[in-house]
Amino acid sequence: MWNPDAFLEKLYNAADTQRLSFQAGSRDEWLDWRAELRSKFIETLGGLEETTADLAPRLLERVECDGYVRERIELTTADSLTMPVYVLLPKSAKGKLPAVVACHGHGYGSKSVVGLLPDGSEAADDPNVHRKFGVALVKRGFAVIVPELLGFGERKLENETIVNRDTNSCFPIGVFLMMLGKTIAGIRIQETMAAVSYAASREEIDASRIGIFGLSGGGLVAAFTAALDERIRAAVVSCYTNTFYDSILHRRHCIDNYIPGILRHAEMPDLIGLTAPRALFIEAGQKDELFPLCGTEKALATLKRIYAAAGVPEQLDSHLFPGGHEVCGEQSYAWLERQLGLHD
Template structure:
């Protein structure tokens, strides 16, 4: 009950209307931050700029250790669930922790009948004990995403992010530091050794992606990535840093940082989220734009003050122009849906949109014009 109460408090905070913040204006006036992304005049220029942005992102995330090989992943249990098999996996992440995850494998998926797959990224919500369990629950989504997607024919993989699930209490201070305290100590440790907690989180996600691509029953050309809140942000960063995912659906947390600062809502996001020096180079539209021309659907409530709606629209305007530059119809390949009167929640109709998007662009592998 305590965890649920923390989550409800967080959601209430995010749904409060943000007031103008004169203090932010004063701070920003004395700080040099990057202007909005300037869309180049040619596709060739964008390809060059895209390469530079990705390189800068990897540099900003810090000195990350090499990802462990696929062979490091072990299946520790299998359970017959009727339409699918539920596997528990684990791997040593090479940075002091064992990472555990769930794989949902439809009975129809075999080495002779390859299945589409989804890398599912769980949310934050103050629910440190949940992690990968979100796939089996409705704490963040209208349905239990793991069984629902597996029964629809997808292989689904989700892991515990740092400080969550079975990793809660396994940070550098040990079991006496759990929850937000454990998250803070993990962030401090990573900064001291020249890297970021966010970088380590995405690194583990990419390790999970490596493994998902290697599964004998998975069609590595048909993989999507999705999540809500922190899981949404993980999803669009994965799309930015890796070209393997074919499509993404991101619910909430389409956040432009300058607008977040001006709204006085830095408090809406945990310490894990912040990448030192990022605003010296670019804001989040530059990260999201790296996903183009692959199909991406964003769904955000206009009352979600952790994602000020002005910033959501600003990102959408810029990224749409990148899609058009790549020769795509932005309304077809990039959709930025804003829900009026809705806060930081995952509505049943959003879930329906998620499944439709994945079915179109991942399961059915509708051809992507000019995808490179």
């Protein structure tokens, strides 16, 4: 009888929360809403600083694979902060390529997206929820940029690479940043923007045809980077789109999902809707227990209203596939081909 459930529910439903939840009925109202929410979102993330003008790319390795080349590049994304990225390039490509920035979710980092095991050896089969989606995309003809997100793989805190080998450093990095008024989501978004800048600088890549694809926690990064970086032409968000209420607030999640104070302004689909009028594809498993279908359907309803108000309902598409928390690609890969003009 002393449980705080009703208290929390009342706080969520209070009149002064979600003040910028989408209610626009016209294009002009949509534009005003978008500008105000974008500003509040950046502020709540802890601000987005300009990434270093010189990313100082450094080639670490180049490996010939079946039908494509895999490079690993080190980028300088901020003072005292470097990030490795994999770059996958199809061997048979002609002319400038469309590119996809591929954001991994929880697990052992970027290697899971490019078909490698944690030790760097080739994965013979693919039981991983990422389904080697970076390899799938490069074999379709895309250039693929795969950043190692902060806190995963080889970007864990130094002491945790020894004592905490099988997990990530999201919690200690996240709370450190929160105490400084920043968020791990904000830093990851900022670094992913740096990966977009690097993609645009490659001579093989057409800077006007850059997309993004992310799974789960990488879906958060993909969705919110697309919302805030207009260089991204098309975004696929896999197994993340939901409401905070139905997903993040209703079970234990990694701290990287929490943005302090965000519900004073808006819910998750409002934030993802900042991507409009650019193209957005929502992929979700009907049996996903982390981001349940009921919340995804609520989010899609909001997104449809946003895209309608923006005058581009055709720029939003979705696939609720009969699976769980995993990359599907059955419709999203072909959608990216169309949006980024792969065969033009």
